[in-house]
Amino acid sequence: MNANVQIRRAIVDDARAVADILSKAFAEFASDYTPEAMAVVTPPPDEIVGRFEEGPIWVAVKDEEIVATVSVVPEPEWLYIRSMAVLPNAQGLGIGHGLLEAVERYGIENNFERLFLYTTHFSLDAIRLYEKHGFQRGRDTSAEEWFGTPGLSMDKKIGGDNGKMLLEVKDLHAGIDGKEILKGLNLQVRKGEVHAIMGPNGSGKSTLSKVLAGHPSYEVISGEVLYEDRNLLELEPDERAREGLFMAFQYPVEVPGVSNSQFLRLAYNEKMKHHGLEELDPLEFNDYLKEKAKIVDMSPEFFKRSVNEGFSGGEKKRNEILQMAVLEPKLAILDETDSGLDIDALRIVAEGVNKLRNADSAIVLVTHYQRLLNFIVPDVVHVMANGKIVKEGGKELALELEEKGYDWVKGAASSR
């Protein structure tokens, strides 16, 4: 943030300046809001004074002038953020981020687990700022709900353990039918990260996914896999799943006769039960599922259909991401989720995955091709060859790989 900018808690004497900022900042949206809604977002100074009773207000001061503000209201389930505005001439200086950081610090200090706010779909810059700051889109709110102007809610979990080690694979040797495929693989994944594991056919990518998920046909020869500091390899596949491990299949299996919603509710409730949380009955679950389905743009008609039966390739992959959304895993391994998808389906799937990124969980993308990484930008790229990771780097590595081809890393593997 610009050195001339200072963020501080507002005092009652700032009320006029705060009201002024709100009316200036929201002026550009006057035509998009109803008059009632406009009155709410631009309250007069005396109303601002009243708000000091409800919760803290912050202001940003630049060159001794108040240029931005935000306020919060502590509510039982979250810290509600409202009336955030930055004057047009002070935008682009990182002031928005600074305000959100102040709010988040306040939230953590006061033991809130979640930040919550309402915005409107036309406030594109604001939504971008919130998303950059780790907020996720919640539900759409109707015009009736909020003074005739439809909008959406957004929220962010705070005080989590972002950056904590989630998965640690140490010198893993594993294979199938007596053939060793993974030959000393090492991998570390922390919470909040997205990893891509790339490699040519036969490099062992899919074997790694299956070993992590616990496929009974694969055997671990030696090595260690720690998941949240526990020995993952000791757990049965279903225990792993209930502990938050999820694998999206390259070839999702069809389950005729069982509807998607029956199946998903069973899976969801098994997890809830395991964690001692409340299970959902069919009606409650249906509402939950409807919300989740929006993430992958799936219509509710898919809920009644048998799991994956008669689904196109793209629909099956979307259904995998829907399952991921429903089960809210800590570690999601997406095994060749991009294979067989056309560009539109790929975009929907990738956007779905992006919406599910958060600070408490990690995603491992296993893929042959770089194109998925145009849509889901990884924090770390690993390149596999001959059963090991042979190269690691940032997102640029994927592009370099695309350019030079896998022979480049195959050379690296054999020269070791």
Add this chain to the structure above:
Amino acid sequence: MVNQFTEQFKESLKSEESAWLRGLRTDAFSVFSMSGFPTVQNEDWKYTNVAKVSSENWTVSGKNISNDAELAGAFEMLLKSFDYKRNGFTALNLAFANVICIRIAKETNLEKPVEVSFAGDEETATFPHVLVIAEAGSKATFLETYTGSGKNFTNAVVQIIVEDNANLTHYRVQKESAEAFHIGTTDVMLGRGSLYNATNINLGGALSRHDVNVKFTAEGGECFVDGLYMLNGSQHADTHSIIDHAVPNCVSHQTYKGVLNDKSRGVFNGKVFVRENASGTDARQSNKNLLLSNEARVDTKPQLEIFNDDVKCAHGATVGQLEEEELFYLLTRGLNKELARNLLTYGFAEEIINKIEIDSIKKELDQAVLNRLTKLETEIL
């Protein structure tokens, strides 16, 4: 030859007022007296030993009073055409037949299903004989259920005619007690452009047998003859079907599924005949069986006999256990092994049950299937 039914037959014949029917019953009873029940030496009864049926003492229940006026015309012709000589059960049925006539009038569309249900009491033998005529252009659903108690013997026959361009949906639900003996015969004749859609559910009975015979009598007919047998304990269920493409350009679909647990035993014998002149026939038949225990057993024999080159036919049978990959998929979603197995089994059976369009019946069957799958029952409903 005198048998356990001889005295009871003499007695019941006294109340038969129709002369032609008295004659028919007498002939039928003498056929039964000569042949007795079929034995395993008979190729059609090779896997199904009914010795236990004949060794019990049965009291014939229900009266065989029939109404001459009602039985006149088409129903009389239909009953007279019944081939009771094929085995001892069909002969015995006609001898004691409690005849019920159902007519779906020409060009009518019945919203509500026509229902018949039979519940035999302990130690009794019941002999329903239902005649169904779906007249030209009509549309209806016919529901037939069997829910006896204790050790009883039900020997039922249903004769159906689906006339030209008529559409009949037929649900046959056999939920007899676990000790019951159930023998059923369904004969169906299909007219020009008719549609017959049958779902046969077999859940009950210590020993049950269902023979279903469908014959196309004019071009453009189509039939679905599907079924499910879900067995546990030491239940034995046998389905014998014959689909007879006697005329050109008819379509038949047959999907039978079996779920066999414990020491249960299933038999499926499906014959499809495509006669010499029946060009343009399209016949599909499949029988899939899921064995849930090492001691369960199924004998399946799909047979196609084709005497014409211009046909599309496919048939197949499978006997197997749950697929490893399917199980793994469910495990990775957090379902434990038992739940995963039960869910896959439920899904396997549901493919047939899902065909049923009467909500109350479908729910009841869902429940019946779930009752057999411990743990799943409470989770899914």
